[in-house]
Amino acid sequence: MEAAAEPGNLAGIRHIILVLSGKGGVGKSTISTELALALRHAGKKVGILDVDLCGPSIPRMFGAQGRAVHQCDRGWAPVFLDREQSISLMSVGFLLEKPDEAVVWRGPKKNALIKQFVSDVAWGELDYLVVDTPPGTSDEHMATIEALRPYQPLGALVVTTPQAVSVGDVRRELTFCRKTGVRVMGVVENMSGFTCPHCTECTSVFSRGGGEELARLAGVPFLGSVPLDPELMRSLEEGHDFIREFPGSPTFAALTSIARKILDATPTYLP
Amino acid sequence: MEEVPHDCPGADSAQAGRGTSCQGCPNQRLCASGAGATPDPAIEEIKEKMKTVKHKILVLSGKGGVGKSTFSAHLAHGLAEDENTQIALLDIDICGPSIPKIMGLEGEQYVEDNLGVMSVGFLLSSPDDAVIWRGPKKNGMIKQFLRDVDWGEVDYLIVDTPPGTSDEHLSVVQYLAAARIDGAVIITTPQEVSLQDVRKEINFCRKVKLPIIGVVENMSGFICPKCKKESQIFPPTTGGAELMCQDLEVPLLGRVPLDPLIGKNCDKGQSFFIDAPDSPATLAYRSIIQRIQEFCDLRQSEEENLINS
16 A cells, blocks of 8 residues: 655644534634534643634634744644643634734635645644634635545534524535535534523524524534523633633533534544 | 745736735736736726616625625615615625525515516525635626626615625625725624624725725624513624724714514515514614615715716
8 A cells, every 4th residue: 555645744633623614604613612622621632723814713712812823843833722732723813913904815825825724734743623614615615625635534513503594505515515525524503592691581593493404404413502602702702711611601511512422423543 | 835925916016926925926927927917808898887887885794694695685675665766686605695595586586676686596506506616716707797697777786795805805896996886884793703804804995995884783782582681692892893983983884683583584585674664673774774875875976076077
């Protein structure tokens, strides 16, 4: 059998999970962040790669915006969030000189940066790399998948909200996965209901039922519903320690269950 | 290591392909050959086609999921309530075309006598079809929409865009450059995670000299249907759109609260205004639509004064 291509910076990563959606604003970055934290809670070493060039949300989720990114001899050093180095990130957000500056690039330029991003970050040894993507089925997605293909990603988590208009776009994303050979690990329904803090009535602010229907239509597992939690959002935005606040949120139980399903679906390798 | 230039001088600038920041860019050869320098003939053709279109409004956001398509659709519905006004709604979100669903047009192409809709969604035979196109092909589709669709006499052309600041946005601004866009309405939610993308969008507009009609803050507060008390589902931890608008000196056109009936009606493809005429969200929309009309009328009379002076 032919020897594999030169290993490179992704060789130390055991499993790669893509977080996709056809639709914008469904909470891909939030879910990517929560999933990474839930996996870390289960004792795993996790990295997050944010390939959303136009709207890089991940640094802010961890209060890491403005952190400097350094070059080491193997490429870019990811930003570590804790002393144990159990969670690290890379985002184009770290490379922007002015955060309000728009990255107004056409496809070919985006492709070039994504290729660099995927191959030139010195992740070291990781159990999971969670790759957060922008909405759509275009240049960034094709570039990311092409760059990751040699490393055989575990699969994709597809995020939707309950509304039909979201399901409509995400169905197309599922076709994209099929056409590009990405295995869909399952569908996550986000923003599934809001519990009024005054009277505890739960309202389906963004309609209902979309996630399960989508999973059924596409014949993929439904991994779970994640409710809206403004308190968590507030603490995220105010730059509180998300890592510490997350376990207290109603979303935590949902994400822990989703992470469990992913851990169970991950093939274990004999040493 | 290949450097990707951050300060691209622009494909049609004199420095295209020749600037120091062009070294190593995948497009360098193409730009240096001067291919970008000659203006696309489609721009003039589109200018001709657009002569019968009085007002052109782009609906933008840096962020996804803030309600651009919902807003575009309801702006169209609101303006079309005047039977004497011809409205056209163009959806250039090629990967995620939501407009057909929100307008109740899956399977049909007719809304009202005076409201016409165009979207790539209509060209797809199945709701599962994915449009997996790279930038240049998306640009070609947008060019076709603008140049080859017979718009006829239109009072308002509303263009709904995908999230981001990329090919689609550059193309629509470029192709409509000669035809004069009235301005852009930028949609956000109160959260900083949206505002941070919207600030980029505002800077994009300024960079390409696109006038900004104003910002709409969507999902601004939620009234519990049971106890009627207000909560902030998307808390404005950094001052919301109001503070951002003050800082960046752009008008805040209004705030639209979250009404669960909006989502339900979009799912059914109906106008929310018909289902909930007295909702605070409907009232907010109507006030915003009026301000947009005033802006367009003002620009029109300013232009006419210029021509006549």
